[in-house]
Amino acid sequence: MKLKEIAAVLNANISCGADKLDEEVEMGYSSDLMSDVLTLDTDNLVLLTGMVNLQAIRTAEMADIRAIVFVRNKKANQPMLDLAKENGMCILESPYSLFKSSGLLFQAGLKPIY
Amino acid sequence: MEGVWGRLFILKLIFSIQGGDFTHAGHPSSEVKKVLKQLDIDGKTIKNIVIALYEAEVNVVAHAWRGTVDVEIDESKITILVSDEGPGIPDIEQAMQAGFSTASKQVREMGFGAGMGLPNMKKNTDELYIESEVGKGTTVKMVNNFS
Ligand SMILES: Nc1ncnc2c1ncn2[C@@H]1O[C@H](COP(=O)(O)OP(=O)(O)OP(=O)(O)O)[C@@H](O)[C@H]1O
Ligand SMILES: [Mg+2]
Numbered sequence: 001m002k003l004k005e006i007a008a009v010l011n012a013n014i015s016c017g018a019d020k021l022d023e024e025v026e027m028g029y030s031s032d033l034m035s036d037v038l039t040l041d042t043d044n045l046v047l048l049t050g051m052v053n054l055q056a057i058r059t060a061e062m063a064d065i066r067a068i069v070f071v072r073n074k075k076a077n078q079p080m081l082d083l084a085k086e087n088g089m090c091i092l093e094s095p096y097s098l099f100k101s102s103g104l105l106f107q108a109g110l111k112p113i114y
Numbered sequence: 115m116e117g118v119w120g121r122l123f124i125l126k127l128i129f130s131i132q133g134g135d136f137t138h139a140g141h142p143s144s145e146v147k148k149v150l151k152q153l154d155i156d157g158k159t160i161k162n163i164v165i166a167l168y169e170a171e172v173n174v175v176a177h178a179w180r181g182t183v184d185v186e187i188d189e190s191k192i193t194i195l196v197s198d199e200g201p202g203i204p205d206i207e208q209a210m211q212a213g214f215s216t217a218s219k220q221v222r223e224m225g226f227g228a229g230m231g232l233p234n235m236k237k238n239t240d241e242l243y244i245e246s247e248v249g250k251g252t253t254v255k256m257v258n259n260f261s
Contacts, residue, residue, distance in 0.1 A: 033225055033226075033228055034224075035227065035230040035234075036230065038165055038230070038231075038234055039230055039234050049225075051224075051225040053224060054137055054140075055136060055140070055226070058139065058140035059168075059225075061143075061144060062140070062161070062168045
């Protein structure tokens with residue numbers, strides 16, 4: 001699925017990486033627990049999370065995750081966006097809950113890791 | 115490769131970590147990642163290394179008072195030493211078990227504290243050694259070989 005399709009499905013604001021919207025991601029993972037995200041072996045995925053802090057961006061950086069959706073209408077702050085930009089990430093912000101966002105993307109064909 | 119001049123190269127990096135300072139956690143991992151990319155190490159190996167280092171950094175931030183990261187890179191491997199001054203780990207075997215955590219509420223609110231870090235460091239390194247003295251601190255040594 002292209003990142004721009006994900007943004008459309010989630011009615012999301014693109015706060016970083018508007019130039020990356022044509023990139024494809026195959027899988028999605030939803031978690032507020034960075035401890036869990038760090039144990040994943042997959043990397044071409046989009047992370048959906050309500051954990052909106054610098055550590056979420058750092059975790060994605062280390063895990064080679066190139067796109068994050070922040071759910072529940074939470075906004076990334078400037079230091080987070082700076083770090084995301086430095087790492088060439090795409091940051092989306094959706095007004096929907098983690099459950100609804102995950103469900104909509106699953107329905108649209110985004111695959112789970114497991 | 116051993117020659118008259120010894121090993122081909124050794125690169126050393128040193129960083130400090132402040133307990134409780136989540137904002138700067140990840141800076142050492144981030145720098146190490148950049149250096150390894152420049153050295154053309156393969157992506158999977160880089161990911162293993164920086165995940166393990168990031169987990170170790172977060173452990174110092176979450177559980178200890180202050181610490182240092184010493185990185186040594188030569189042509190065949192990376193050796194990382196993360197040493198802290200802190201409460202230490204009374205039972206290392208127990209701490210290594212997935213799910214064991216003494217993380218505070220504050221740490222859990224940051225998205226950590228699932229008791230996954232130490233097992234994940236084991237998974238992502240070729241060698242992992244932990245030494246700890248209660249009331250003094252903990253030293254974690256990690257080695258990853260370049261393939
Ligand atoms: N540097 C350290 N100093 C003191 N205690 C530590 C240190 N590292 C780990 N521990 C102890 O070992 C436990 C397990 O560590 P581990 O990294 O596996 O999980 P965690 O840090 O609690 O959670 P997670 O890593 O999933 O965010 C910790 O909860 C803590 O009690
Ligand atoms: Mg940990």
